Every structure is written in structure tokens, then in C-alpha cells.
Amino acid sequence: MSTREVILIKIKNKTKTLNEFLNIKNIEDNYLTTLDGQVILFIKICPINTELFSEEELENKMNSMSIEFSNEQYSYTFFIIPRKVDIADFVNEQQELKRKLQDDVSIQIVEKRIICTHELVADKNIIENEFYLCIWTKDGENAIDNLLKRANNWKQRFKNCDYETEILNKSDIILMIKSFTIPEFARKEGTDYRDNIVRIGRKFARVQQNL
Numbered sequence: 001m002s003t004r005e006v007i008l009i010k011i012k013n014k015t016k017t018l019n020e021f022l023n024i025k026n027i028e029d030n031y032l033t034t035l036d037g038q039v040i041l042f043i044k045i046c047p048i049n050t051e052l053f054s055e056e057e058l059e060n061k062m063n064s065m066s067i068e069f070s071n072e073q074y075s076y077t078f079f080i081i082p083r084k085v086d087i088a089d090f091v092n093e094q095q096e097l098k099r100k101l102q103d104d105v106s107i108q109i110v111e112k113r114i115i116c117t118h119e120l121v122a123d124k125n126i127i128e129n130e131f132y133l134c135i136w137t138k139d140g141e142n143a144i145d146n147l148l149k150r151a152n153n154w155k156q157r158f159k160n161c162d163y164e165t166e167i168l169n170k171s172d173i174i175l176m177i178k179s180f181t182i183p184e185f186a187r188k189e190g191t192d193y194r195d196n197i198v199r200i201g202r203k204f205a206r207v208q209q210n211l
Contacts, residue, residue, distance in 0.1 A: 023035050024177075027170050027173050028170060029169065029170060030148075030167050030170070031144060031147070032173055037138060038136045038137070038138060038139060039137055039138075039139045039144060040134060041134075041135050041147050041167065041168075042132055042173060043132065043133040043134075043135070043151060043154060043165050043166070043167055044130065044131070044132055044165060044167075044168060044172070045132065045164075046163060046164040046165065046166075047131055061162075064160070064161050065161050068158075068160055069157065074150060075135075076133060076135045077133070078131070078133055078134075079134065080129050080132070081129070081176065081179045082127045082128070082129050082130075083128055083130060084127055085121055085126045085127065085128050087117055087121055090117060091114055091118075094114050098110045133165075135147065135150055135151060151167055
């Protein structure tokens with residue numbers, strides 16, 4: 001996808017480009033500029049598995065995050081994109097490992113690992129969630145510098161809570177936008193959302209998620 005592509009969309013007898021429809025003026029480096037004069041930066045947050053935490057560890061995590069993020073003074077948005085699990089990188093890694101092995105037993109183990117991985121995801125709607133933080137400011141003098149300063153501040157606070165983060169570059173932003181406009185996976189809509197809502201009970205510091 002190119003931010004300069006002209007794709008025409010007809011809405012109520014009016015023709016718009018795709019960029020106009022999505023309110024995108026330009027994407028350069030780590031920033032998306034909108035047609036209404038905003039500069040947006042996206043931060044990807046690498047998740048951690050809270051199922052592996054003890055009750056005490058989970059409560060400490062909740063307390064530290066409350067302290068780190070309670071004083072944020074600017075607007076921000078969290079959002080989640082569900083994707084179908086991509087095993088390509090893992091399979092390529094295993095194939096590379098297999099080529100380096102010499103003994104038959106180890107080769108057979110790697111081959112079975114590859115087969116089991118394919119069987120695990122074959123014909124199944126197994127998804128993984130990607131977590132993003134969106135921050136923005138009005139376009140103008142020093143807008144990008146101020147936004148980058150805020151982004152680095154967010155990254156440091158996440159680091160203090162043992163979360164890894166990365167600021168999206170141009171290609172990452174375009175891929176993320178495609179996730180909305182050309183979704184690879186869509187969850188089944190319904191009135192029962194218990195399957196994807198995490199419930200935290202502070203009294204017992206437990207996390208429960210129905211799979």
C-alpha cells in the first residue's frame with residue numbers, strides 16, 4: 001500500500017480517494033499525518049503471559065503499572081488487533097536448524113516438531129493479539145519532537161514494568177492500517193464477550209480468561 005495511491009471510493013454519490021476516506025494525508029518515518037491536522041505515532045507493546053504469574057507477582061505488576069501510568073496528562077488510545085497465527089518464521093527457523101544437524105535422531109525430532117506445529121494450526125482459527133498504543137498532537141512547529149519525547153517517555157514507563165515496546169516505522173504503520181482495511185482474521189460477532197475479556201479480581205489478584 002502506498003500513501004500516494006489513488007483508490008476511488010463512491011460514498012453517497014461522492015467520489016473519494018482511499019486516503020480521504022481514511023483521513024490520511026501522509027505517512028513518513030514513524031509518523032502518520034491526518035487531513036485534519038494531527039500527527040500520530042504508534043507504539044507496539046509486546047505482551048506477557050500473566051497466567052505464569054503468582055498471585056503476589058500479579059498484584060505487584062498491577063500496582064507498578066498503576067503508579068507508572070496514573071499521571072499521564074495527554075490523550076492516548078490503546079487498541080488490539082487479532083491476527084491469525086503466522087508460523088512461517090518458526091518453521092523457517094526449524095528448517096535452518098535441521099540443515100545444521102548431523103545425527104538422525106535430532107533431525108527426526110525437528111521434523112516431528114515441524115509436523116506438529118502445522119497440525120496444531122491447520123484448519124483452526126487460532127489467533128494472537130497485537131497490542132498498540134496511539135498518541136497524537138496537533139501538527140505544527142516542534143510537533144514531531146514533542147511527540148517523540150512523549151513516546152520515549154511511554155517506552156521508559158513500559159520498560160519499568162518489564163514490557164518491551166517498539167515505535168512503528170512507515171512499513172509497520174502501513175501494515176497495521178491494512179489490518180483494519182483488509183483484515184486477515186475477524187472474530188465472530190455475538191453478544192457473549194466472555195471469551196475475549198480478561199477479568200482481574202484485585203482482592204485475590206487473579207486473572208481469568210475463558211479460552
